[in-house]
Amino acid sequence: MTTVTHPVPTSDAIATPWASEQTITCRDDRVGLRAIIAIDDTTLGPGFGGVRYRAYPSTEAAAREAQRLAAAMTLKHALAELPYGGAKSVVVLDGDAPAPGSPERRALFARFGEMIARTAGSYVPGVDMGTLLEDMQTIRDDGGARAFCDEVSPSPFTARGVYAAMRAAAVHHHGEGGLSGLRVVVQGIGSVGEEVARLAHGDGARVTLADIDTARAQALATELGGDTVPTEAAPFTEADVFAPCAVARVVTRDSIDRLPARIIAGAANDTLDSPDCAGALQAAGITFVPDFVANAGGVIQVHGGVAGWSPEETLAAIDRIGERVTGLLAAAEAEGITPVEAALRRADAALGRTVVR
Numbered sequence: 001m002t003t004v005t006h007p008v009p010t011s012d013a014i015a016t017p018w019a020s021e022q023t024i025t026c027r028d029d030r031v032g033l034r035a036i037i038a039i040d041d042t043t044l045g046p047g048f049g050g051v052r053y054r055a056y057p058s059t060e061a062a063a064r065e066a067q068r069l070a071a072a073m074t075l076k077h078a079l080a081e082l083p084y085g086g087a088k089s090v091v092v093l094d095g096d097a098p099a100p101g102s103p104e105r106r107a108l109f110a111r112f113g114e115m116i117a118r119t120a121g122s123y124v125p126g127v128d129m130g131t132l133l134e135d136m137q138t139i140r141d142d143g144g145a146r147a148f149c150d151e152v153s154p155s156p157f158t159a160r161g162v163y164a165a166m167r168a169a170a171v172h173h174h175g176e177g178g179l180s181g182l183r184v185v186v187q188g189i190g191s192v193g194e195e196v197a198r199l200a201h202g203d204g205a206r207v208t209l210a211d212i213d214t215a216r217a218q219a220l221a222t223e224l225g226g227d228t229v230p231t232e233a234a235p236f237t238e239a240d241v242f243a244p245c246a247v248a249r250v251v252t253r254d255s256i257d258r259l260p261a262r263i264i265a266g267a268a269n270d271t272l273d274s275p276d277c278a279g280a281l282q283a284a285g286i287t288f289v290p291d292f293v294a295n296a297g298g299v300i301q302v303h304g305g306v307a308g309w310s311p312e313e314t315l316a317a318i319d320r321i322g323e324r325v326t327g328l329l330a331a332a333e334a335e336g337i338t339p340v341e342a343a344l345r346r347a348d349a350a351l352g353r354t355v356v357r
């Protein structure tokens with residue numbers, strides 16, 4: 001049996017109890033489970049969102065992350081016109097994660113699956129940072145819960161959508177040539193960033209790559225005839241397009257004056273450090289494609305599987321992210337608002353309420 005060292009959650013465990021429609025804590029000491037499920041909004045359908053498995057400095061931080069990411073999923077699904085609400089869960093990691101395929105890991109996700117099943121379909125999990133397709137299979141098979149992302153990785157589809165978004169923004173700025181001849185900096189050469197770099201390169205862009213795993217970035221740069229920069233230099237590297245595909249909040253209020261790229265479009269959730277960055281970017285002449293619009297390719301692919309779409313229909317739906325970006329950029333210009341505000345107004349209309357700005 002696993003030894004559990006987590007402190008018992010106290011009354012301050014949930015950061016903002018009313019931030020989500022429902023926030024559920026889960027605990028089972030026998031398998032070392034501490035988890036938080038945030039179901040942000042079910043107006044458009046069951047709350048769908050990944051299971052993040054990582055360490056947190058406090059229970060409050062874990063709850064905040066679940067609620068914040070769940071709210072972003074609400075926006076993502078509303079903008080992608082998918083019949084899902086927004087949700088997210090975090091499983092708190094204490095020490096090293098049990099190895100994939102180990103009995104400990106299976107017991108943990110089986111138990112979490114049982115707790116997810118109690119939501120009676122209001123929460124549908126998928127993969128996220130730290131979780132694997134096989135964890136979703138455990139949640140489904142041993143826990144008895146509905147789970148998405150249990151067979152196919154969403155990452156290549158997310159990358160395709162990011163590329164469509166980036167290309168649409170480039171056409172908006174530079175005309176039909178799209179990415180041809182432009183320099184694209186990709187920060188984070190993981191499962192999404194690598195494919196984004198390949199697609200941009202295939203479209204005639206020169207790529208500059210950055211990853212904390214410098215060998216990984218260098219190997220791909222060599223293959224694609226590009227170059228590399230240190231990760232912290234990536235946003236400030238001379239370029240036409242900056243694609244954040246690693247960590248959150250890389251665009252801060254005081255960094256905007258130093259960003260050379262005129263287009264920011266990437267996969268990373270929560271790219272802006274604070275909401276006022278959107279206006280500051282616009283004032284600086286930088287087109288920011290909202291991350292929750294650009295990175296919806298994975299959830300569109302998941303829905304294609306649920307709805308029985310053909311592979312062609314799924315890819316066409318992902319490619320329509322480009323048309324959506326074109327429409328948002330045009331609406332933002334016409335109305336004198338930021339692309340983020342244009343997207344939030346669409347979410348307001350879909351959800352029948354004003355979402356938190």
Ligand SMILES: NC(=O)c1ccc[n+]([C@@H]2O[C@H](COP(=O)([O-])OP(=O)(O)OC[C@H]3O[C@@H](n4cnc5c(N)ncnc54)[C@H](O)[C@@H]3O)[C@@H](O)[C@H]2O)c1
Nearest residue numbers: 154155158188189190191192211212231245246267268298
């Ligand atoms: N995978 C998806 O389908 C999907 C969907 C929506 C959003 N996202 C978001 O896109 C981002 C990338 O996802 P992924 O699946 O490719 O993740 P991943 O874990 O496969 O890759 C992340 C990469 O970023 C690198 N990295 C970590 N910190 C870095 C830093 N400070 N600077 C530069 N590189 C750094 C890692 O070494 C790794 O190569 C994440 O923010 C994720 O939340 C992913």
